[in-house]
Amino acid sequence: MQQDAQSLRGVLPMLILSQLHRAESYGYELVVRLQDIGLSDLATGTVYPVLSRLEQDGSLTSRLVASTAGPARKYYTLSPAGKEALKLSTARWRYLVAIVHMGLGPIPTDEPDQPESLREEPK
Amino acid sequence: MKTQTTQTRSAFGVWRRRESYLFRLDLWLEELVSMRERRSILREIRGNIKVDAAARDIDTTLDSLGPPRTLARSFAETNRSNRPFWNRAIYWFTGLLLLWFTLSFFYTAGMLSALLSSGAHSAESYFLGLPVSAFNRESGIGIGRR
Structure with missing residues (x-):
């Protein structure tokens, strides 16, 4: 299923923080890791500005490592x-998911809704 | 098909694609972030492109980054400041100056032409609110402000 860009934008900083909490990573490797967990459409152009902002915010630190x-x-x-920041955003996310889960009804079907007056009342 | 194209892309071709992309990104960043941030972003994106292009081809790498304008805006969203756009002001000033020179050149040329054809010795007029005088004498022709 294709991801909604707006929703992804909202959770991407949290996911990046979470992935980097597990293991340090460089930009492209991080994109691949996020793609591997299911964000297959994720573009590098979406991730790099978020990394830059998180570093500016002081949430991330970086170091240059020479590569062969x-x-x-x-x-x-x-x-x-x-x-x-990760602790806080994770707690907020779980709280939001619980509320949304409670508020969501069943998935709508293609069958037309029956007016209440026509519904068969149980005897 | 695309793979075939990129496989045959020379080192110069890769360099040209990368630097062309970075040049356009630089132009868009110029009016959105400060010079220090711009240099930092460009350095980082250049490094990312090199690393990314070593793992896959340059075309896929640049496609994944998206258009330079969009990427610049993504960076600017978090770095936006209310600094004045000096470059844009300079472009506008230069453009207006060139326009003024062009208009005044054609206006004065027209005045002198009219003097020469009519045989009059002098003429007075206004150009953009400024009084202008043109003369045609034995000593020569000329134009100036009264």
Whole structure:
């Protein structure tokens, strides 16, 4: 199923923080990791600006690591502030999911809705 | 088909594609973020492109980044400041100056032409509110402000 771009934009910083909490990563590797968990349509152009913002916010720290296979890679890792941000956003997300889950009815079907007056009353 | 094209792309071709993309990104970033941020973003994106293009081809890499304008805006969303757009002001000023020079050139040329054809010695007029005088004498022809 294709992801909704707006929804993804909202949760992407949290997912990035979560992935980097598990293991430090450089930009492209992080995109691949996120694609592997199911965000197959995720583009690098969506992730890099978020990484930049998180680093500016102080949620991430980075270091350059020389690579034998190409140019030096910028590895990102979570800062203490980032860990706090991850805790907070995860708690908020779980709270929101619980509310949405409670508020959501069954998935609508293609059958036309029957007016209440025509519904058969139980005897 | 695309794979065949990118497989045969030379090192120069890869460099040209990358630098062309970065140049356009730089142009869009120029009016959205400060110079320091711009340099930092460009350095980071250049590094990312190199790493990404080493893992897959340059075309896929740049496609994944999206249009330079969109990427610049994504970066600017979080770095937006209310700084004045000096470059844009300079472009406008230069454009208006060139327009003024062009108009005044044709206006004065027209005045001198009219003087020469009519045989009059002098003429007075207004150009954009400024009084202008043109003369045609034995010593020569000319135009100036009264």
